[in-house]
Amino acid sequence: MASQQAARMEKNLQQALLNLLAQYPFEKITIQQIAEETMVNRTTVYAHYEDKFALLNATLQTQFTATEIAPEDLKTKPFTSLSLLCKGTLTQAVERQRNDMAFQTAMMQLFFHQLKQTDVVPTGLPEYMLIWRVKAVMHWVRETQQPYNLYTAGSILDGLTVHANELLDSRL
Known part of the structure; x- marks a missing residue:
């Protein structure tokens, strides 16, 4: 159950980052913005990803996996x-x-x-x-x-x- 929750949270964090990437340059996006977009605390973001670069890499990897x-x-x-x-x-x-x-x-x-x-x-x-x-x-x-x-x-x-x-x- 915990792994399903973690996977769901990671999916939500990745979607939040995609939403923000459509609006702001990546270099200007903060962990706080990602947390607010996901409606969680910053510590929740850090519990899943080391920093915004790790979240971006995971997001891009997810997108790559979805392509053929x-x-x-x-x-x-x-x-x-x-x-x-x-x-x-x-x-x-x-x-x-x-x-x-x-x-x-x-x-x-x-x-x-x-x-x-x-x-x-x-x-x-x-x-x-x-x-x-x-x-x-x-x-x-x-x-x-x-x-x-x-x-x-x-x-x-x-x-x-x-x-x-x-x-x-x-x-x-």
Whole structure:
């Protein structure tokens, strides 16, 4: 019974965070706001999660588990996979978090964690190059103010990445 209550509370806390993410940048959200949104005391939030980053990671993990992203797609179509993750429940939250670095970092941590869980575990240079490629595209979009939304332009970004890799290969 206690585990069902804990699971229900964690689900409520995650939903509260999603509601807040649709309204405020993640970096501005506080544990107090999450507690108020859930109608519990701050200590209840801390009883389930170490901090707001742990709650965000759990929320993103729950959302990832609910999608049907094939493990191989993480390797071959990382941005399309990210776009698929961001549909549905996460749509409003990711739109609001488009420029929040803490949120982007959490999304990347989720991506790398999921990649490690597959049979394409990043142990060799090609797998680490994939990680570099994803980070490089995210940095390029942000720093050069590209019009692409990292969370919705998956197939476009995957296509641009393939094209850039082909250009690099042709020059070598």
